[in-house]
Amino acid sequence: MARTVARVIVDALQELGVRHVFGVVGDALNPLTEAIRTTEGVDWIGCRHEEAAAFAAGAQSQLSGTLGVCMGTVGPGSVHLLNGLYDAAKSRTPLLAIAGQVPSAELGSDYFQEVDNDLLFRDVAVFRATVTSPDQLPRMLETAVRCAISERGVAVLTVPGDLGDRELTDDRPARFPRVRPVTRADDAGIREAADLVNAADRVTLLVGRGARDARGEVLELAERLSAPMVLTLKAKEGFEADNPYQVGQTGLIGNPAAAAALDACDTLIMLGTDFPYRDWYPTGRKVVQIDLLERNLGRRVPVDVGLAGDTAATLRALLPHLRPTADRAHLEAARERFEQWTAGQRRLADPEHDHHLLGRLRSALDNRAHDVRPEALAAAVNDCASDDAVFTSDTGMATVWLSRFVTMHGRRRLLGSYNLGSMANAMPQALGAQLWAPDRQVVAFCGDGGLSMLLGDLMTIRTHRLPVKLVVFDNRRLGMVKLEQEQAGLPEFGTELDNPDFAAVATALGLTGIRVTRPSELLDGVRRAFETPGPVVLDVLTNPRELAVPGKPTVEQGWGFAIAKVKETLRSHDG
Template sequence: MPTVASLLVSALADHGVSTVWGVVGDALNPVTDSIRREDRIEWIGVRHEEAGAFAAGAQSQVTDRIGVCAGTVGPGSVHLLNGLYDAKKSHTPVLAICGQVPRAEIGSDYFQEVDNDRLFSDVAVFAQTVMTPEQLPSLLELAVNTAYARRGVAVLTIPGDVGGAEVPGDAADLRFVEQYPPGTPAPSLVQRAADALNGRKVTMLAGIGAREARDELLAAAEELAAPVVLSLKAKEGLERDNPYQVGQSGLIGNPAAQYALEHCDTLLMVGTDFPYPEWLPSGKTVIQIDADGAHIGRRTHVDLGLVGDAAATLAALQPLLAGPTDRAHLESSRERYTSWAGRQEALADPDHDRKATGRLRRLFDNPDHAIRPEQLADALDRHAADDAVFTTDTGMPTVWLSRFVTFRGTRRLLGSYNLGSMANALPQALGVSATDRTRQVVACAGDGGLTMLLGELITAVAHRLPVTVVVFDNSRLGMVKLEQEQGGLPEHGTELANPDLAAVARACGLHALRVEKPGDVDDAVVEALAHDGPSLLDVVVNADEISLPPRTSVSQAWGFAVAKMDETLTSRGGS
């Protein structure tokens, strides 16, 4: 007769789950022992449960199947929260298996007791405690099915005296749902959308929800002569071979994308829940296509909302599009994008600061001729595989990747782009690598993010996960520094006293390199990517690199100048 733990594990294995991430502990012992005896599932012991939740969420995002993590009683479950919030904000299904004190002690303020159902009530679409063995089949089905149906986190709590208990023999076999088929809006709504698009200057804003609608989106862009602004997460499916795309908007964006948004008549949003309304234009006719009706109109006023699958909706819309009589809006937006991209590319040249065009800027922001982060990101783009998976830490690594790494081939991109957590890049890379150890996985880490969960370097070695960790090491919390300076404040509290991170990585068992000169970057990137096993590349980059958003107010520019002057005076002993 199966136990609660063995039935749980075998049902997950039957569903195709291949890894469970967590830290072992007493209440979880029946579960981890069942995993030990189940050849189809690998237990990956992380050094912090938060990393396990990040890894499970990353696996879910690249496979579109449920990811699984675990935390034992009290603190072990609490530690899962940040990674689970990232899964929630990324709309990806994850199951968290949590331990609990024995049933008789629940409610007595027992050692390490935490009310998990209450603790996870905000992050989870489903959170229940298995109080009897008979409940396990139905509660597990509900947990997994709800996580799929609502694209979120399910939490199943198992008290210490329940996991090893036998499940009655008449318990029904477990069955998990498959994905729901996509829908299409009513034909009358599709016709209204076509009427609002035809004969107008149109800009499209495409998100991750349009990734599987690539052909349909490109066809619509051609018919409408519409520039396409991509959200960061949409780069992986919609950037390659796209003659309409003009890059990103928002803090990481560029002036061409902002021009395209501000100079259109009609904005067509497809599969995006773009979270920064201040970057969206006003006074436009707005049409939004999204599979989740709750996303319609929550970032900006929407004149017409179409609830449906992006590919099916665009396919229904295309025959009704008449197209504009001129392509000036598209051509002007693309010219601006090409010009901006060329100026950015010049910064990736290791000799940029020695050339006439770079000398003046070097005096202002790079007097020591340090490695510019643009050069490192460009080298990654040129040398990484066409099917590489990139993860990025929140902050400046995301900026440099968004501007310099192109998503040709079948490259994928993950990050904490909705939650905005630090320390996500390494554990997400581990999750992807465990899914397919033959695929190149590159974690673009900040020094602040990496050192927050530094122990997961040991996880990479212990479980033979061949990730390449590339550290943009500027001894700063770089994005916070930039925010302070744009507000007219000199940087404060952002400096990091880093060790030699390559030396730390070697002590953990990784192949590691440290680069401090621009001329050494390319060879080091090639070596790190080619290593058969986990590797780390610690690149000391310019701490004062300027990365202004596409739309900078006079007050922001003035504040930046004042802050830089104050920093310079302070560094020289001024007051």
């Protein structure tokens, strides 16, 4: 019996091991959702917003390393997918989006809800095409999936509403060969890199997520070169725990030890990272960069030797050519400074901080309302969360506190919109993560601005009884924007949020809501959130004036902040 377009697509998803398809139903998708309904092992996850669906699918792809799938119906439904698709594209994770379209006879007629999907998705997709005949399948589907997987990007397949039920004349199944070639740099490049590194006195490593499959090789490199290891945020997951060389992150969310380790080196080795912030790179140093993508070599900082290839394979070829460095002074200085900074951060995270002398002085300036310190909240969550928890974080201050106070030990995983920098990603990514791993703890660090953007998909969490723990850093602000304004010498403007009681909202939606308004309630509130079965929204009123000092603050930032505070004080008196 001949199969329909919809059946060919869904059967292929089943063969690929896709377990969940995220989206919002619509008429053009009806044949596809009906095929999903009647297919064992592939579940439809109906979301309240297509953006949440795309974020959830992207989260599953990043965690599993396999294809994520989402769907949006005609016009606005597909447009709503865009932000989550951009996040997947920037995160370089394979995602297939099935987009509905008006009936094929109406294409190009400015029909109701018609959008040119091939044009709409041109920038975000490594492959995009509209099915105009059933017999284009399964070849077109095979191409879309192969492009998404091989190029680690987004493929968009548009299916007009009248084609989903049409039968194919050639009913062969779609085929997806599973091949992952491993490449490394050539021998000449290896020798050139070895000569440069062997001539160095002080080497620092900058390690990104692209090196996550090379942990053993990277640790061996650090030991051989007595090199401190600066981590990007996305490298926390694979390199933070049980690592005597790491000194945390650099950049605005980083620490002084990491900044000093970069500044003090004479040679920088970049491993699997495209860290974008040029101001945080040292200048006048020799640089070796290893990256899977040749286009990344030298993109952020000039490199002396660029090696395109798999990090693990390239390091295995490079290590035998490197002479051990006996002098560990550079490493030990970086580690000592990092441990001092870490000890200071632990003091800030103490729930009793504001009762000590220094804390009382500090709170008189920046926390007169005696709100919960966000550092204390993040540290308490870190202590209560399991060793295999999956963490997600919203872009902004929630990510700052996670980066500084949550340790990725055990089998913990980490997700965020760390390349696109979108708001509202933490909750839908947690949704996708919990469906991917129903028996693991999933914890979302939500900003109040981010959570309220896609608040409706709390209903999706309730509908599917997903036991996610949503921790809301409720500072009644767009906190990162506030900080950016003040560092530029501008008074805070447009960042204040008139929030509801998020715990009460959660309770009204059928979830457990817990609200913490005082530091004395914090530890009990966090424990209750983690001990309560099912989904929980933990709404914690945090200090809106909390300042996250970057690893290498500048005089200009200090003056900007001081000027902003004066302007804010004058404005409050004028009011």
